[in-house]
Amino acid sequence: MEIVTITEARRRLDGALPSYKAKIEYVTPDQALGRITARDITAAHAYPPYRKSPFDGYAIHSHEGTTYEVVATIGAGIVYEGPVAAGQAVRLMTGCAVPGDCDTVIPQECVDHxxxxxxxxxxxxxGSNIIPVGEECKPGAIIIPAGTKLTAGALSVAVGLGNDRLPVYAKPEVLFLTSGRELVMPGEVRHDGQIYNSNAYLFQSLLEQYGAAVTFYHVSDGPDDLADEIAAVRRLAQGKDLIVSTGGVSVGLYDTMPQIYEALGAVQLYNRITMRPGSASYGGVIDDNGHRILILGLSGNPSASFNAFHLLAVPILRRLNGERACEFPRITCRLGDAIxxxxxxxxxxxxxxTYEQGQPVFTPNTTLTSSALLGLAHTNALAYIKKGTPPLPKGTPIEIILLKAVP
Structure with missing residues (x-):
């Protein structure tokens, strides 16, 4: 058994993909949310693309007078192409194109009818109150750099600047496996000694959240099924970038996942990690004719596998996705309850x-065992406690790994 630290496990996994380059594809904006840009996205035209009015008002050809004849009223999307002589005005709604003959817009609050x-x-x-062409950017300007995660705001910018196909990194292909005869799916009859397969929903959702295209398969730990399941996993693993499994990696009689991986030709990187919870773990790599498939075998216990997933799988997924920043932010805060x-x-x-009076406070979950489940419903951070640290009283400063936004 090769036991390594979490730092060493990550180093070995990173080293197994030294030259990985994510594939690039072009997708429509409605397929791009959360994807990572593979190339710079540029402005197809200036923004704004025409002179426009910042508010409801009257476009005029400025001169010394104060009285004007209104010759037309237009709304957004309409262009007035007739002449506008001195002493004439065109009524505009907010965002309207200013007629070419006009050089000033009078706010509607500044006139009597x-x-x-x-x-x-x-x-x-x-010359007042006209937003010029290209006030925000010129044609060809980089508006979203390569390596950017496309948020709703970024998509709005890309579309608003004339882009209808966006260059993004292809989603990594992940085979996700759960293991164990004790697991039943929702809607199935649960007998004594069995539990519902909550991991199937926890990790398929997390994998998709972090940008993966997921194929799911459940492996029983029955010895009579091993040959068929090796064949099934071998078929499903073809072309994948990553295999993630939960369960079957400890030292029990029916922990068969390492056997399955060995049958697939995996080279073991480690088979245990010095961390709690989450020590039961397997790392490996398959060389499939030059295409490397990383393997992360995680504990079947929900809390243990949740920790290992975020500390090991997420950085790999971010790298496979083409993200520049692969690490979770860390902060120091006050401990809300003793550990x-x-x-x-x-x-x-x-x-x-959470934040109390503007200061960050970390409250540990009530149950801290490897098999704890209920706390996952609200967990948004992990407290990192170094080896050898004594029990920690309430109020102790502690380092926190922030997994998602603070409520």
Whole structure:
């Protein structure tokens, strides 16, 4: 058994993909949310692409007078192409294109109406209140750099600047396996000694959240099924970038996942990690005719596998996705409740990070065992406790790995 630290496990996994380059594809904006840009996205045209009015008002050809004849009224999307002579005005709605003959827009609050005529009641400097062409950017300007995660705001910018196909990294192909005869799917009859396969929903959702295209398969740990399941996993693993499994990697009689991986030709990188929870773990790599498939075998216990997934799988997924930043942010905050555990190895405690009077506070989950489940519903952070640290009283400063936004 080769036992390594979490740092060494990550180093070995990173080293197994030294020259990986994600594939590039072009997708429509409605397929691009959360994807990573593979190339710079540029402006197809200036923005704004025409001179426009910042508010409802009247476009004029400025001169010394204060009274104007309104010759037309237009709304957004309509262009007035007729002449606008001195002493004439065109009424505009917000965002309208300013007629070519006009150089000033008078806000509607600054005029009195007299039939078809208006009188300007305030002094407006000639040339005022027109947003020029290209105020925000010129054609060809880089608006979203390569390596950017496409948020709703970024998609809005890309579309608003004329892009209808976006260059993104292809989603990594992941085979996700759960293991164990004790697991049943929702809707199936659960007998004594069995539990529902919550891991199937936890990790398929997390894999998709971090940008993977997921294929799911359940492996029983029955010895009579091993040959058929090796064949099934071998078929499903073809062309995949990563295999993630939960369960079957400890030292029990029916922990068969390492046997399956060995049958697929995997080279073992490690088979245990000095961390709690999450020590039961397997790392490996398959060389499939020059295409490398990483393997992450995680514990079947929900809390243990949750920790290992975030510490090991997420950085790999981000790298496969083409993301530049692969690490979770870390902050130091105050401990909201005591942690009474001894720490013979590095420990990662699940909990909730909140803010009290503007200061971050980490509250550990009530149950801190490997098999704990309920706390996962609200966990947004892991507290990192170094090996040898004594039990920690409430109020102790502690380092936190922030997994998602603070509520």
């Amino acid at each position: 007299r039939g078809t005529r208006i009188e300007v009641t305030e002094t407006i400097k000639p 009474h555990k001894q720490n013979p190895v590095d420990r990662f405690v699940q909990g909730l990070l």
